[in-house]
Amino acid sequence: MANRVFITGDTHGPSEIGRLNKTFAVGRELDKDDYLVICGDFGLVWADRSxxxxxxxxxDKKPFTTLFVDGNHENFDMLESMPVEQWHGGAVHRVNDSVIHLMRGQVFDIAGRSFFCMGGARSVDKARRTPHISWWPQEIPSPEERDAACAALDARGWQVDYVLTHCAARNVQRLLNPTYENDELTCFLEDVERRLDYRRWFFGHYHEDRPVGERQTAIFEDVVEIVPGDAGDLVRHVYRAEETGPAPAR
Structure with a gap:
């Protein structure tokens, strides 16, 4: 069987990661060459605690490999202390044998598809948090990281199959809720979205599960699988959360 790729949203470390026992029971059928991707706020690279x-x-004991883009709630000091290695065409931090951080501005070739990844987002609650304890200024990608993203996309002719981010592009965020504030990252992602030839874009952060426009998907508790087909890829729901209405982004 071909390698499989699944996508879900924020897992928020110990407080919510256990939900995968319910939402991703299919994982028992997989192996380490199959991948579950978390669209930011992974939250387990946070502190040296048991x-x-x-x-x-x-x-690490699960049969699949876990990949994640960073959100705004990660310990970036810990992430940045990890050695950088090349994996499937892009730069990563390997947290353990089968938990891998997909670094910002990279394009990865996974299961026969290309994925552009750009983590980061603005914390709306940072005023209530402590710098380098519960909030990190690196949550917003630097100009150098944005330049690296453009260089990676230049190398691909601004064409990829899928985009994985934590926050949405400005034009897409406006469709979610026009009152959401924008910043340099959402503006950058809007520029990317307008230039990039892509199939689908998945993002977390907003604690919603719903399509936005024709090619964008906000994902939180849902789990979807990218299923290759002769007539093109399909996005199949493995788990669909109950529709309880959106919670605010954090």
Whole structure:
């Protein structure tokens, strides 16, 4: 069987990662060449404490490999202390044998498809958080990271199959809720969205599960699979959360 790729939203570390027991029971059928991608706020690279180590071991023992783009709630000091290695065409931090951080501005070739990844987002609650303890200024990609993203897309002729981010582009965020504030990252992603030839774009952050426009999907608790087909890829729901209405982005 061909390698499989699944996508879900924010797991928020120990507080919510266990929901995968319910939403991703299909994982028992997989192997390490199959991938579950988390669209930011992974939350298990946060502190050197036993509860975080427990859940990282829990994921490492799963039959699949866990990939994540960073959100705004990650310990970026810890992430940046990890060695950088090349994996499937892009730069990563390997958290353990089967938990891998897909670094910002990289394009990866996974299961026969190309994925452009750009983590980061603005924390609306940062005034209530402590710098380098519960909030990190690196949550917004630097100009150098944005330049690296453009260089990676230049190398691909501004054409990829899929885009994985934490926050949405400005034009898409406006469709979600016109009162949401924009910043340099949402503006950058809007520029990318207008230039890029892509099939589908998945993002987390807003705690919603719903399509936005024709090619964008906000994802939180849902789990979807990209299913290759002769007539083109399909996006199949493996798990669909109950429609309880959106919670605010964090």
């Amino acid at each position: 509860k975080y180590a427990y859940w990282l071991r829990w994921l």
